[in-house]
Amino acid sequence: MRAVLMAGGSGTRLRPLTCDLPKPMVPILNRPIAEHIINLLKRHQITEVIATLHYLPDVLRDYFQDGSDFGVQMTYAVEEDQPLGTAGCVKNIAELLDETFLVISGDSITDFDLTAAIEFHKQKQSKATLILTRVPNPIEFGVVITDEEGKIKRFLEKPSTSEIFSDTVNTGIYILEPEALDYLPDNTESDFSKDLFPLLLAKNEPMYGYIAQGYWCDVGHLDAYREAQYDALDRKVKLDFAYEEISPGIWIGQNTFVDTTAHIETPTIIGDNCRIGARVQIEAGTVIGDNVTVGADANLKRPIVWNGAFVGEEAHLSACVISRGSRVDRRAHVLEAAVVGSLSTVGEEAQISTGVRVWPSKKIESGAILNINLIWGNTAQRNLFGQRGVQGLANIDITPEFAVRLGSAYGSTLKPGSKVTVSRDQRNISRMVTRSLIAGLMSVGVDIQNLDATAIPIARTVIPTMSVAGGIHVRVHPDRPDYTLIEFMDAKGINISKAQEKKIEAGWFHTRREKTRAS
Structure with missing residues (x-):
């Protein structure tokens, strides 16, 4: 069985993390989201993967190459001119999909039982099966209603509060028969939820929803990104860890030095080739990437620190994200929900306030207090739209x-x-x-x-x-x-x-x- 990994998204709501990375390559536990998805597929004996790419396609292609290092066979389909949408990009490779296939979004963390979902699809002789899950607040997702047999009766994409009629939502994972793609036009932008599925419903084609048990998180915005990390550390989701668990709840990579006076709470993950200085305080929930240096007396309260970052002496990081190759100098503070983009520098005793985003390759001068987003050299709001425009x-x-x-x-x-x-x-x-x-x-x-x-x-x-x-x-x-x-x-x-x-x-x-x- 083949899987289509939809990995073309630019991830605008994850900026600045996705300024120089496609969303599926953003790391969870120091490995790209796409790698966790491939590990999930492999656990369910799906080893042929076709990745559809658009935004910065070479990043993912260079990382996985032919897939042999990851135990799968990878091929790629790049949307060169314009994005074709979730369904259009799959229609574009229809000649490669001559039997039942699975479509999975490249920006979610999950441990669903795909084998059980595939068996359900075959048992129901379904043309299209949507893997669904229950969420407390479905307002950001496509809501789906099924009958007692699992047949889909109605769905609504991203409802308003008054329109919510169910807590079962579309996870972006589908099991499809090749003939379902016949309903889509060639070389035209189209979407599964907005175009194909309503059409199948109107044509009375057999279309079912499989309500999956297990963990699912759509890593669509920065809060969800941090929560997915913490949930993975707490083992709320089954993911493969890239490092040895040296003691319960502490994973440390190879060639990493941790000073004997450093204090590490569990759970914590520290990557390869890191240096953790004297008297460093690392609280539970901290994720430290590969090749990271943390200076003496630094205080890390659940930050997510990407590969190649430098954290100076007495620096304070609180539930923030420090991107690839960034530098946080001595006594600097980066507060809750702040994000420092790749290759940026936070000067000595500077402060990045709560929720502030710094775009890549920026320099925050020593002693500065940044209360507004720093985007391409300008200041801007965190979101373009407010409550009313x-x-x-x-x-x-x-x-x-x-x-x-x-x-x-x-x-x-x-x-x-x-x-x-x-x-x-x-x-x-x-x-x-x-x-x-x-x-x-x-x-x-x-x-x-x-x-x-x-x-x-x-x-x-x-x-x-x-x-x-x-x-x-x-x-x-x-x-x-x-x-x-x-x-x-x-x-x-x-x-x-x-x-x-x-x-x-x-x-x-x-x-x-x-x-x-x-x-």
């Missing part, structure tokens, strides 16, 4: 340059030749922002219907009558007169979904990366 201080956060890029990011999510409305209140700042948004939209081939100064209720009312893909409205924030609020609406005049917001954010971060490369 994009908001920020007029002419400080929301500048003409910002609005141009936002317009082009939104336009890039629409089909070529689409038309959108743009409207605003009567303030001069709103007029400036709308003109910049229009410039950005037109730069990616979107046609504009400019409603000028129009109240937002009127804009919402007329949008459904105008055959447009959506609309943007700019106004002074109703609760903060110094803030500008930019709201995005769909073709019905309703605020766009969270999934559409994520697409715009992906386009936004892509344009920032391309701008930096050009400079």
Whole structure:
């Protein structure tokens, strides 16, 4: 049996960890997520793996090569021009899938019994079987309802709170028959949850949901990334450890020196070729990669430290992530949920505050206190969208340059030749922002219907009558007169979904990366 490993994601919500890594190559317990997935497949006698790649494909391909070092046979399919979506990329390799096959997402940690799921699929003579699991809060996932026999009756992708009708969610692991792909067009972007599965449901094809027992974590954002590490250390999920367990709950790699005065709590993992200095305090839940140096008297409270990092004397790391090759100098503090991107330097006695992200190759000067994200040399919000659209201080956060890029990011999510409305209140700042948004939209081939100064209720009312893909409205924030609020609406005049917001954010971060490369 063959497996398709979907490994093309760019992982925008995991930035800055994924600025120079595809999401499946982000490490859990010092080994890429994709390696843990391959180990799972191997445990269930699935040794032929086809990886679909798009973002930074050479990273994964160079790591696994032909797969022989990992006990599998690896082949690769690269989406060169544009991403084809979860289903489109599998349709693209349909000629390699001539019997029942398994599709698995490259960004999840799980120990599901795949053998039992495959047996269920064959017993039910299903065309497509979705492996499901129960979660406490399904709002970020695709919700699925099955009948008593396991046949799928209904599903909804990323519901709002009011739309939740089940706690069984789609895990992104599917068992498919080759003929299921016949419903998909060639060389066209398509998605399993949005395109193929609703079509199979409409055609009354046999489609079942298998509710799996075991651990599953979608490593889709930084909080989930840290939690997956801690759960793996606590053995809540069955993963292979790359190092010897020298005592219960402590794994240490080869050629690693730990000073006799260092104090290590369990569970903790320390990689190969590390140096842990005198009187270092390492609390339970800490993950230290290969080739890491930790100076004397450093205090490590559950950080995740990647390969090649340096932690200076008396440094304090608290439940943060220190990426590959970064340096945290003497007496520096990196606080909870902060992330330091690869090859960055945190100077002596500097502080990275809670939740702050530092993009790769940045330098934080000695004694500095960083309270805002450092992204490509600029400061920015942690997320582009807030509770009600994009908001920020007029002419400080929301500048003409910002609005141009936002317009082009939104336009890039629409089909070529689409038309959108743009409207605003009567303030001069709103007029400036709308003109910049229009410039950005037109730069990616979107046609504009400019409603000028129009109240937002009127804009919402007329949008459904105008055959447009959506609309943007700019106004002074109703609760903060110094803030500008930019709201995005769909073709019905309703605020766009969270999934559409994520697409715009992906386009936004892509344009920032391309701008930096050009400079």
